[in-house]
Amino acid sequence: MITRIISAVIGIPILIGIITLGGAPLMAALGLVMILGLREFYQALSKKGFQPVDGIGYAFTVFLVFSLFLGQDWATQGIYGAFLLTALTLLLNEKYTVQDGMLTLYGILYIPILMSYIIRVDLLESPAHIIWLVFIIAFATDTFAYFTGRFLGKHKLCPRVSPKKTIEGSIGGLVGTVAACGVFAYFIFPQGIFSFMILGALGSAVAQMGDLSASMVKRWTGIKDFGKIMPGHGGVLDRFDSIIFAAPLVYYYITMVVG
Incomplete structure (x- = not known):
């Protein structure tokens, strides 16, 4: 627990600084996080014996972040290129299987594509500091779910995937996130409190799906954590699993509902 707290004390100011700067520093930092993830x-x-064509995934990530830096969004073109390169690799190199190719492309969709929505939210001409919603939703969900589950949890939420998570914790995470988004809107965008509270509920639900999806991958591959880059927290994906699912929702909700 002490290690976890120390990591948070060091990491949170860095995160705040990068998000506050936005723009190129945020893109560069997220590009690195995407590649690590x-x-x-x-x-x-x-660990399961697969051989993803990782070079294609890394090249796509650099291409995507660079395109956003240039003010373009070439995600679709990048996916097409990654698909062609993956198919060509499978045709020319017998050591790779169809499953390897499919998992290579799945990794691209799961991590750089979904995580790039953090950049897209930052680029929106929207209410000030709207990017904070992505992180408020993810961290509030994790925090409120953890403490509610610890003190009130009795009924298992999804024991096959994550035995420690409870229904009570899930509800606590959702309610706490709704409240956190309401407080954020009160100070930043008071006319949108109700809309942001709805976003908090939807965001908490998908953030929990992201957490459970990452847990499902870990259980399937037989690992405890994705990495050790953040002592007490695990790897990049262990910390960003809920953010990955929340970011696209925030982007589409702001653009399609809030406007």
Whole structure:
């Protein structure tokens, strides 16, 4: 627990600084996080005997972040290119299987594509500091779910995937996130309190899906954590699993509902 707290004390100010700066520093930092997360995912798959074509995943990540830096969004073109390169690799190199190719592309969709929505939210012409919603939703869900589950949890939520998570914890995470988003809106965008509270409920639900999805991959591959880059917290994916699912929802909710 002490190690976890020390990591948070060091990491949170760095995170706040990068998010506050936004723009190129945020893109560069997220690009690094995407590559590290993709590496963790591919290494986890190797525990099951698969051989993802990791170079394609890394190249796609650099291409995607660079395109966003230029003010473009070439994700679709990048996916097409990654698909062609993966198919060509399977045709020319017999050591790779169809499963390897499919998992290579899945990793691209799961990590750099979904995580890039953090950058897209930052680029929105929207209410000030709206990017904080992505992190408020993810961290509030984790925090409130943990403490509610610890003190009130009795009924298992998804024991096949994560035996320690409870229904009570899940509800606590959702309610706490709704409240956190309401407080955020009160100070930043008071006319949108109700909309942001709805976003908090939806965001908490998908954030918990992201957490459980990452747990499912870990259980399937037989690992406890994706990495050890953050002492007490595990790897990049262990810390960003809920953010990965929440970021696209925030982007689409703000653009399609809030406007």
